[in-house]
Amino acid sequence: HSTERSCLLRELHRFESIAIAQEKLEVAPPSPGQLRHVFFHNALPFVGFGFLDNAIMIAAGTQIELSIGVVLGISTMAGAALGNLVSDLAGLGLAGYVEALASRLGLSIPDLTPKQADMWQTRLSAHLGKAIGVTIGCILGMFPLLFFGEDEEKLEEK
Numbered sequence: 515h516s517t518e519r520s521c522l523l524r525e526l527h528r529f530e531s532i533a534i535a536q537e538k539l540e541v542a543p544p545s546p547g548q549l550r551h552v553f554f555h556n557a558l559p560f561v562g563f564g565f566l567d568n569a570i571m572i573a574a575g576t577q578i579e580l581s582i583g584v585v586l587g588i589s590t591m592a593g594a595a596l597g598n599l600v601s602d603l604a605g606l607g608l609a610g611y612v613e614a615l616a617s618r619l620g621l622s623i624p625d626l627t628p629k630q631a632d633m634w635q636t637r638l639s640a641h642l643g644k645a646i647g648v649t650i651g652c653i654l655g656m657f658p659l660l661f662f663g664e665d666e667e668k669l670e671e672k
Contacts, residue, residue, distance in 0.1 A: 541629040549639040551624040556643030557650075558621055562612040563605065564651020571601035572658040 575597020583593045630636060
């Protein structure tokens with residue numbers, strides 16, 4: 515619609531003028547509080563992702579090994595690889611839900627200028643948040659291993 519296009523064009527011009535003005539100003543690096551906010555903003559969704567990824571991979575890989583693996587005679591590693599495939603496909607479908615849950619938990623976007631968001635400190639904080647988040651999530655996602663000891667003993671008996 516023409517009115518929507520003109521409104522969008524005005525906002526784009528306003529945003530562009532702000533960006534040009536910010537380029538001329540010296541911007542202070544993000545504060546430690548802002549860096550913590552960036553860290554947690556990136557870590558929380560990756561905890562969820564790592565948890566789901568590992569839990570689904572372990573459960574699917576075990577079931578594939580115990581069912582298809584027995585019939586086709588595939589190795590444990592082949593079962594794990596197929597479980598990883600199932601987990602990756604599920605991750606594609608669940609990523610939006612994990613991010614939506616993180617935003618429902620009150621995880622707001624850090625208030626940074628474009629220059630601050632591109633600074634090395636901010637990028638480092640974001641990458642550390644993702645790495646630590648997915649590590650914690652993967653460790654928590656190992657919980658299905660607590661339930662598979664009995665299944666393996668039954669298999670060995672057969």
